[in-house]
Amino acid sequence: MGWNSWDCYGTTVTEAEVLANARFLHEHLLAHGWDTVVVDIAWYDPTARSHGYNAGAPLTLDAYGRQLPAMNRFPSAAGGLGFGPLAAAVHALGLRFGVHLLRGIPRLAVDQALPVEGTAWTAADAADRTSTCAWNPDNYGLDHDHPAAQAYLDGQVAQLAAWGVDLVKVDDILAPYHDRAIEGWARAIERSGREITLSLSPGTGLSTARTEHLRAHAQMWRVSDDLWDRWPDVHAQFTRLARWAPHQRPGGWADADMLPLGRIGIRAERGDDRQSRLTLDEQRTLLTLWVMARSPLMVGGDLPTSSRATIDLLATPAVGHVLRTSTHGQEALREALPADAGGGDERDGATAGELIVWTARAGDDDAIRYAAIFSTAAAAVRVRVPLTAVVERPTDPGAVRDLWDSRAEIDVDAGALVLDVPAHGVRWLALRLGA
Structure with missing residues (x-):
């Protein structure tokens, strides 16, 4: 249960906005179980904009081709501190801190043949240039037949662990299903020595036949494409969740996607600045279905400027209690x-x-x-x-x-x-x- 920056800020969220939502979560929703703050995609792009991605963006990378927070958006990252200071501020509020990353390795690191830390290889050795994301231009996939790929992942996760990251949402990994990339991430997390929740996206067309492999390597996995504030999007999840509910177990959860509730679209990938277009009854339906199916709950609206009615729904005691304690949904x-x-x-x-x-x-x-x-x-x-x-x-x-x-x-x-x-x-x- 927590907050994710995607629905309201897309690729453009700033440190100040993350902290404002973290403080609101602490003051109003932590007591009801909402305990996680996640910075979504492109936090390493200083030129990020709403409604799309930037091909050839000057991504902020370290000497080993690993993403660093863009300092024009995350000033506490100055001096090579990365997300360490922001994670510490979130932890001080009693919350967990998460980040989004794409499957693979930045193309910029590959083009510059940056070294893979602790090895004689470079990013060019680790990359699979034939494996690309259909909707984002930032990365190549990793060549998991070459040991440089796992070495790069190990270094990337070690850096996340050093920052104090508690959850990583890895995107472009389920559709199509990249089994070796999933295994590589799980291996890197284990080697990091830190307990980090692994969340996988997006789940377009994901089959329950993958359940055992998913459960062995991740804690959360999406079961649909992005969900927005439209009734047909909510309605479609009834059938998906009915199929996945029998497979829900502690330690591994099918995820029906974020909750497009509250104030969304401020600088987002889709739509303009608005309070959620779902009616209050549709919002109750969404929350109830997710809880009864025991899907993770990540609200996507900017909490300080969301409607009081929506915040009251999130703070309803039954939401967190039934999600945490119910069985056999x-x-x-x-x-x-x-x-x-x-x-x-x-x-x-x-x-x-x-x-x-x-x-x-x-x-x-x-x-x-x-x-x-x-x-x-x-x-x-x-x-x-x-x-x-x-x-x-x-x-x-x-x-x-x-x-x-x-x-x-x-x-x-x-x-x-x-x-x-x-x-x-x-x-x-x-x-x-x-x-």
Whole structure:
């Protein structure tokens, strides 16, 4: 659970902006489990701009071809200190610090044949010039048949460890699937002697057949392309998460991508400065689905300037508690809503929607079950959900509470939950089992 700079600042985030979000996280959300701050892509590009990448950018590199923070954006990096001072400031707030890196080695280091530290090889020996990223011009891949490749990775991770980095998000590594690059990163982290969470992206088309390999080498892996503040993006994750939920285990988590909530697009890769275009009910749906599926939660909005309503959602106690303690999250029911249950709109093109029910167990109380009743209809609907779809033993009305709104009324009638669900919305419940 944490904050990532991508949705609000894209390639352009500055040290001051990272610290402002870290302080906000510490003051308002750390108590609810939000404990990680991640600087996303291109922190080493002094010419970074919104809405794209710069071919041939004058990347800031050290003598061994490893990325350094651009000092015009991260002034505390002066004097070769790298991210050490910023990581220390984040740690002083009780938070973890993470950075983004692309698979491979900077082309600039290869073109200049910079040495690989501690070896007689150069970056040109380590590189695979035929392996490039389709959407970013900064790097070549590594030639994992040459020992210079692992030596470069070992040195890069040793530098991250020396700075105090707690998480590294490695991009352009899952689509296509670069198994040897994943193994190389895991090996370098182990050799660094520091516990560093390895997060892999993007997961476009990622198959659950990769689960064992992923679990053996990483702690988080994306299961989709970038997700933005559009209902179709959120809706598409229902099917993906239903497929991945049975594979979730401590130490290895399928990641449904960042939460495009709050103020995003300030200087981002996509769209203009805005509060998230998802309605408040769609935001609840997104958060509830991610939690029930036990996806990592990385909010992408600039926290100090995000709406109070969104911050209140993030601070809802059930979000962190259910994410951390629940087990057996799964899709339990999916069926079409009646044709007159809710009209479609221009955002999803549907004339009706689906009733989707997720269930989970409370890992800290064997008598509690969680149930999320979603409607994908574009208008509010009243639904009737048999209790047998969500609990194995009947419960009484007084033993059911709404996790988003403790004052909400819940009707249990003739063995069924009768609920009003908003458009693209959810009712999130905790139920105590009957005797």
